[in-house]
Structure formats: structure tokens, C-alpha cells
Amino acid sequence: MSAPSAGSLLRRRFLLQVFPAIMLPMFISVSDQTMIAMALPAIAVDLGEADMISWTVVAYLMAAAVATPVYGRLGDLAGCKHMLSIALCIVVAGALVCCTAPNLYVLVLGRVIQGLGGGGLMALSMALVGHIIPPRERGKYQGYLAIVHLCASTLAPLIGGVITEHFGWRFLVAAAAPLAVFALIMVRRLDVVQVTYGKLGIDFPGIFLFSSFVVPFIVAMNELRTPQMDNMAAGAGCLAIAGMALLLLLRFERRALMPLFQLDVLSQPAISRSAAIAFCHGAAMMAMITLTPFYLQTEHDLTPMEIAQYLMTLTVVLALSSIATGQMVSRTGRVGIFPSLGLTLLVPIISLFAIFGTRTDAGIWLALWYAAIALCFGTVMNVLQLSVQIAAGAAHLGAAAAVLQMARTLGAAMGASAVTAVFFAIMASQGTSAEKAVLEALANASSGDTSFVHNQLTTAFQGAFFAIAIFVGIGAALAWRMPLRKLD
Known part of the structure; x- marks a missing residue:
């Protein structure tokens, strides 16, 4: 009986060990926005402030966009497996804040915390694939991961609607916590050897300048959806702030000893x-x-x-x-x-x-x-x-x-x-x-x-x-x- 080929062993390891460990973080990342969208009407009825309800989505988006490059940089310095574990813990904390929120402002705070964790889920999962799978085979295995996108994109609206209708929106936002805990267990069991490069450090000025670019940029995009004078003026002001922050960020990063980018x-x-x-x-x-x-x-x-x-x-x-x-x-x-x-x-x-x-x-x-x-x-x-x-x-x-x-x-x-x-x-x-x-x-x-x-x-x-x-x-x-x- 012939021994299994290297390709079959790699495929078996990916399907039995790697795929489950990165599947849940990716599912949480892809499905979050779609599932929360199904609960927005119920949240508006329960907490009021209907005119601000879109901030439950915008807050997550801003926090995730800021956190993503930070996780990417720290993943190279401290290891993607460790940083993915930290991101999942932050997602759990954010879900607990969201499900106990007494008003919309606390809910938005919880969404910010979730975004700070969720910003690392997709990038670190894909980086782990890069550390485990040879370049020639990555296209095939990344194609398998498209199944996760398919399931998350297709099932999330249905799941979100059913849970919101039968159990309430608080149960829906809390559901991310057990999923993230189970994903954390799977990630910690993942056997991956990653050589880290460089001395661990955090570029706090770079993070501040990058945040000063991302937050006004996304707020501007939200304001410019409706072509009214007040919205247009606010959007233009935010874009100006974002542009100045981007120029300062590029100038600073060229001189930084431990740059974010x-x-x-x-x-x-x-x-x-x-x-x-x-x-x-x-x-x-x-x-x-x-x-x-x-x-x-x-x-x-x-x-x-x-x-x-x-x-x-x-x-x-x-x-x-x-x-x-x-x-x-x-x-x-x-x-x-x-x-x-x-x-x-x-x-x-x-x-x-x-x-x-x-x-x-x-x-x-x-x-x-x-x-x-x-x-x-x-x-x-x-x-x-x-x-x-x-x-x-x-x-x-x-x-x-x-x-x-x-x-x-x-x-x-x-x-x-x-x-x-x-x-x-x-x-x-x-x-x-x-x-x-x-x-x-x-x-x-x-x-x-x-x-x-x-x-x-x-x-x-x-x-x-x-x-x-x-x-x-x-x-x-x-x-x-x-x-x-x-x-x-």
C-alpha cells in the first residue's frame, strides 16, 4: 500500500486542523454587519434614537478599519496565532457590552470594542494560511475559504432575522461571544510555527494619525450620502481633516523606528x-x-x-x-x-x-x-x-x-x-x-x-x-x- 502523497497530507491537515481554526473567525467577521443590520429596526424601537441607529454599523466599521493594520503589524512581530487569540477575546468583551447596553450610546461603545477585535479576524486568518500553505497551493485553499464567505453572506441575514424575531436583538448580539470563545479554543490548538521578525513595539503616533485619517474619512462618506448643504459641508470638512492626517502619517512613517506601515x-x-x-x-x-x-x-x-x-x-x-x-x-x-x-x-x-x-x-x-x-x-x-x-x-x-x-x-x-x-x-x-x-x-x-x-x-x-x-x-x-x- 503506497504512502499518502505530500499533497494529500497537506489537504488533510488543512481540512481537519487549519480550516476549522480560521473558519469561525472569518465567519464572525463576514457575518457581523449583515446580522446586525437585521436587528436595527428592533434596536431602534427598544432603545430609541432612531436617527442615530446607523452609528451601530459605522462605529464598528471605523474601529475595524483602524485596528486592521495594527493587527497586521503586530502579527508579524508577535505571531498571527497570538494576535488572533487577542482579537477574539476583544470580540467577546464587545459582545457582552452590546447585549447589556441600557441605551444606544453604550451599544455604540460595545460596537467600537467589537470592531477593535473584529478588525483583526480576517487579515490574521488569511496571514495564517500564508504561513501554512505553499504559494503554488494557496489559490486552491483560499478558494475553499470562499465557502465560508458563501455561508456567512447567505445564512447571516436568515439567522439574524430568525433570532431577532424569536429571541430579540440582545440575544443576537450576544451570540458572537460563544462563537468567539469556541474559535479561540480552536486557534489555540492550531499547530503553526511562525518565525517572527523584528523587535516588538507599538507605533502609537502612527496609530493616532491613522485613526485621524480613517474616522473622518468614514464619517465623511456617511455624511455625503445625502446631497444637502449641511451634510455636504460636514463631509467636506471631514475629508479635509482626513487628507491632512494622511499627509502627516506618510511623513511620520518614513522616519519612525517601528512604523505601523x-x-x-x-x-x-x-x-x-x-x-x-x-x-x-x-x-x-x-x-x-x-x-x-x-x-x-x-x-x-x-x-x-x-x-x-x-x-x-x-x-x-x-x-x-x-x-x-x-x-x-x-x-x-x-x-x-x-x-x-x-x-x-x-x-x-x-x-x-x-x-x-x-x-x-x-x-x-x-x-x-x-x-x-x-x-x-x-x-x-x-x-x-x-x-x-x-x-x-x-x-x-x-x-x-x-x-x-x-x-x-x-x-x-x-x-x-x-x-x-x-x-x-x-x-x-x-x-x-x-x-x-x-x-x-x-x-x-x-x-x-x-x-x-x-x-x-x-x-x-x-x-x-x-x-x-x-x-x-x-x-x-x-x-x-x-x-x-x-x-x-
């Missing part, structure tokens, strides 16, 4: 361009997900359950495309061609969808539109993760993975805000209130009314989808210039 590493073309592509990909993807329920309900008169089916089509095909891309990278050794072709094809697909999507009857043809969009989206992130891991080397895997995740997070914030602002601006240019137009469209959709206001909504949606196509086009242009085209 090692600019000589991150300025490598493979890493900087991958981060830029991740920014564009995150912007387009989040804008598409944000716009889809709104679009399907007003333009196609679909129920929430029917909308969920289209979103499921989007997530399932995206995950399958990601898995297939990983398999093809491992078999062919080709890297850059997949996001280059995927994003290039996505530009005309979304542009044609903007023109003909409203004329397509809900059903199989509309589902095929979304399947084609998801197929192209799925060719990107696995390749970007592989590219930055190879370019960074073992010494900087954590920092490189963190930069990629941070770029995607900031891109998602900008994409959702920019596309929403385009939609509102087009409605305003036609002399119509977007809010009133949507209410009228929802009221008249079932009767098949094609009123003038409904036509204005169609025009605004077309402009919003064209804005998404612009983000994709910029990403495609960058993808064709990726230095890593083929593995050795």
Missing part, C-alpha cells in the same frame, strides 16, 4: 496595485449589494423573500467563481490574467445592465444578469491575496494582508456613499425628492403604474449603475498592470 514594503508595485484594485473592488461590490434590494423592490416590485433569492444568486455564484479561480491558479500558475479579464468583462456587463436591466422581466433572465456580474466579481480577491502574500514574503504577511483588507473596507465605505450620492443627485437634478419618489414607486408598483416619478427613478438607477461601472473600469486598468502574472 512599512512604506518600503507596501510601496512595492504588487502590493500597492493590489490594494488599489481591492479598493475599487470593494467599492463596486458594496455599492451593488447596497443598491440591489432598493432597485429590485422599486423597479421590479419584488417581495423581500424574492429579493433574498437574487442576493443568494449573487453570493453563491461569486463564491463558486472564487473557488474555480483558485483551482485554475493552482493548476496553471497564471495569476494576473484572471482579475484582468474578470474586471474588463464586468464593465460592459454592468453598463448593459444599467440600460436593459429595468426592461428585463423578473425571473431567469434577471437572475442571469446577476450571475454574470457575480462570476466576474469572483475572479479578483483570491488572486490579490496571493499576490500580496508572495510580494511581502514571510516577514510581512500580516501587514500585507491587513493593508489589503483595509483597502477593501475603505473602498466599500466610499463606494456605497458615492453611488448613493449619485442616485440622490440625479433625482435632485430632475426636481424630485428621492425619498418621496421611492415611497410613491412602492405604493404604485403592484398596480403596474409607470408614472413620471417612476421614470425618474429608473434614470437615477441607471446613473448609479454607471457609477459602479466606473469603479470597475479603474480596477480593470490597474489589474492589467499587476506585476505578478505567473507563479514560478
